[in-house]
Amino acid sequence: MPMTDSWQTAEIPGPKKASLIIKPDIADALISRAKRPIMVVGHGIIEYEVEGKPLIDCLIALSRKAKIPIVVSASTNKEFLSREFEPAAIMSAVEISSRLTDPEWKGLDGKESYDLAIFVGLPYSMEWTILSGLKHFAPGVKTMTFDCVYHPNASWSFPNSTIKDWAANLKGIVQNLED
Amino acid sequence: MSRKSVNFTIKEINSDLAQFRDLNITIGSITRERWEEPMGPTPYPSLTTLRSWDQRLLSRYKPFYMPFCDLCCLCTYGKCDLTGTKKGACGISMPAQQSRTVLIAACIGAATHISHSRDLLNHVIATSGRDCPINVGGTSVEVEAPITRLVCGVKPETLGDLEPVLDYCENQVTQLLAVTHTGQEGNHLDFESKVFHAGMIDHVGMEVADIAQVSALGFPKADPESPLCELGLGTVDTKKPVILVIGHNVPPATEIIDYLKENNLFSDIEVTGICCTALDITRYSPRAKIVGPISWQLRYIRSGVPDVIVIDEQCVRTDTLTEAAKIHAPLIATSEKNCLGLPDMTDDTAEAIVAAFASGNVPGALILDPEKVGEVAVRVAQAVAPKRKKHGNLPTKHQLAEWAKKCTQCMLCRRACPNDLPLAQAIRLAVSGNLTGLDELYDDCLGCGRCESACKQKIPIHSLIVAAADKKTKEETYCLRSGRGPIQDLEIRKVGGPIVLGEIPGIVAFVGCAHYPKGSREVAEMCMEFARRRYIVCTSGCSAMSAGMYRDEEGKTAYERYSGAFEAGGIVNVGSCVANSHIAGAAIKIASIFAKRPLRGNYEEIADYVYNRVGAVGVAWGAMSQKAAAIAAGFWRLGIPVVVGPHGTKYRRMLLGRADKDADWFVYDARTGEKVYGGPVPEHLFFAAETKEEAMVMVAKLTMRPNDTSRGRANKLANYIDLHKRLVGGIPQDVYRLVRTHADIPLTMKDEILLHLSEHDWKESPIPDPTLLPRLVHQRKGD
Known part of the structure; x- marks a missing residue:
């Protein structure tokens, strides 16, 4: 399938579409360049594995290495707690995203606005619309998705990928951060 | 009330002044008024009459727009790219375009209900007569049309009395639709105010339809024990x-x-x-x-x-x-x-x-x-x-496998599926005769058929799912309590106090379409959970059916397990879409019957009462249609929050409060006129939840109101915290924002909440007699 078509075929946005993360280095560069990244995690992460390990473990590793606070939606919190990882906040996807559109919001810790928001694991159409909201109304926030499908409304997205390729990319991102 | 146009024709008249032939004279109407309640300030409101009320709500619940399309293609200037801060050829911005689209959807929804209402009314007038009395519950329901009385300031007594009400609705929808023309409204908040207006008009239209059919067709009349x-x-x-x-x-x-x-x-x-x-x-x-x-x-x-x-x-x-x-x-x-x-x-x-x-x-x-x-x-x-001979169109087991063999695993079916269901995997299993994958999809399938349209091999995928789930379809034997129509005035008197004081933790209404993320079962489970917790649960439309399509551990459906009365722990099916009006009507009747607030043409005061005191929340878990958009808008204007499922973000915007901004949550204390902090309740007016669990926790939170007594707030907090612990894990991070005094703390959770409060530098705050309307402060000084 084409790498840069919306995963849900009919969900075609407009002229401004996401750039592709075709190798882990791109994502790492974006993360390294960001002053204040944040990650928003939906319940869909529970169903995926990265090379035999649950995706959630990969995200926790990424969070710890890159010092990215994680915001979880309601249903996902228990999974993190069971791994002795305390998310920065439990907030719904629409709440955290709405706050990201407020240039005066100083983040969960009250210090500074976020400049990179990474999304993963929300239902496709919900993430699609939320990323659209950020594309239009959060000019100071770059967005990136770690889903294995193309999200045109993000600033940066993986292409539509096989699970194997996508997992290798995610693993690569975490490994690069180690280095 | 009766309003009849007077027409008379004079064939020929001669006088010193002039000579007339075939003179036709219409003298508007004659109003026969029997309602003694003085007229309120806003009968038959126009597009801007309630604008200031809407602005009060919208200043708290600012729209978060999520464009479903970056373009506008409504006129020949376009397509116009509205990305970011770009403007269209007509000058429109993206926020205005989004709210304009929401208004178009709300107008479609309102027009549909009102048109339905008109057809229905014409039919029952033709069969039962214009003078057929409105009777939706005999002496049990004296406030027969709370929304119509509130909005229009009239008290309909006969079917004929409903005609001018619909005239008004039709007029307003035309005016609202005109607003969406190129070069009309340009401000997104004014569009949003008109969305609220469309919603309010929609509720009037729905009420007319349902009280007409209850009166003329002999439907259950406010019967808690409808069959x-x-x-x-x-x-x-x-x-x-x-x-x-x-x-x-x-x-x-x-x-x-x-x-x-x-x-x-x-x-x-x-x-x-x-x-x-x-x-x-x-x-x-x-x-x-x-x-x-x-x-x-x-x-x-x-x-x-x-x-x-x-x-x-x-x-x-x-x-x-x-x-x-x-x-x-x-x-x-x-x-x-x-x-x-x-x-x-x-x-x-x-x-x-x-x-x-x-x-x-x-x-x-x-x-x-x-x-x-x-x-x-x-x-x-x-x-x-x-x-x-019951000629069907579903494949046999053998045909099913043959169809499955044609699948190329191109994934276009999954990419067309609104719920992103793993269709290709299930079909791959079916090649070898293993139907478990397809059978499992049956429960989550929306039945839209988009997978079939997308399939290049022309595989009838939906039929494959249904055929694989043959056993399940035969076992679909449930029951539903037929729509009872309105809530009795007596029921309102009984529960009004406990609701306003918070002893009944809230009214939760499961309404709307069946565009669920994970099948009907989730609606049934949510209904039963809230009924178990002694909320008043209402159902209507397709959600009313879904609520009945599940059996508990004892084999009982929600309608067999719980009473149909409007009481704590009841599951109240009001009826079809248009019967949603009875849920809004119940909230209005709490203000008018229990609290004795003037009803007639007095929208702002009643909405202010409902918003600040009646802990009602709507849940449209599978909201799909434009009608659902209009219904939700009618609840918003009354100050009743609505929670939708994840597909609800496609309505293009949420109305979200900011609990972290204390300045947003000040109310007038009606006793003193002082502006005091009322707390972030209800926190949101329109909210899309990602999962059932997130929805349930949010519903419990959204039932809180500034007026809750300490006993009531403790009850609501206990439910919120308990659901959060069970479904999310741990104590909610925002409890300190919701506890106003030590007396608000649920006794069984006292130690952990005190610890939480101490971590957040919590201080007591007074419980106000809340209102958003300064004029109500002055009114009450002389009390």
């Missing part, structure tokens, strides 16, 4: 000729029942329904059966069980004629709004129409006379059933 009726595919007796009715406007279906009764045929023929016509036909005759919500259309038709299909209006699949033809079932269209290209046979004799259908040469016809539909549908069912 239980059968629900589910497995309830249909397939040995009999079967009629299927689909839609919302019930008169053709009631005429079918009448014909069956008059001809003593009721036990010989099955009358089954899908969507709201199904709900309303069981209010007319509990012997009719409900097959399921809107998403059951394809699966039921393709099963071949229906022998004749009668459609009216709204939410009817537009390819029903094609699907009906595949199973050789004649289709009768009955609405001017849904003609499907069929020949108009309204003026043909019943004999001729039946003969034409029986010949097999006529796939369908338009018949705009409900009475004739009644006779024709029955006779056609009798005539074609022996010939059709």
